[in-house]
Amino acid sequence: MDLRFLDFKIMGDERGSLAALEEYRNIPFNIKRVYYMFNTVPNVRRGCHAHKELNQVLVCVKGSCRILMDDGKEKKEVLIGSPAQGLFVGKMIWHEMYDFSPDCVLLVLASDYYDETDYIRSYGKFTEYLNNWGMIH
């Protein structure tokens, strides 16, 4: 599994730093939703699901956290902690977020509106869906 990191240009001057995220420029999809998580309680695991169709980019705009990425064949763990970099989490990647620093603000850009029916929240269903996925796509 190739992890795809997106590098954002940081525009800065004596006042501080600024990064701009734009659909089809530095974000490889139509941005329909933006959400962010913060005040995450220590030692919790978030995510623990895959999406059937949704593509997302995760940006730690403050602090850091770890992400487990699993395509059903291979698992990779990454530490993200830079507002200048996004991690692309494509459809049908099982992902889990953990080890949130107390100040972590995790921003997510999503290619579609919130839709609970797009979630696969059981690992067994994920592998089952993956086995049939080749026939669907």
Ligand code: T46
């Ligand atoms: C993902 C990872 C990276 C909404 O009502 N609208 C929304 O846009 C979202 C994202 C969530 N919700 C509700 C659904 C739940 O009642 O907020 C509650 C918490 O959501 P969830 O438990 O799915 O949160 P995480 O942190 O486990 O996962 C989230 C996203 O849901 C998910 O798509 O890929 O972050």
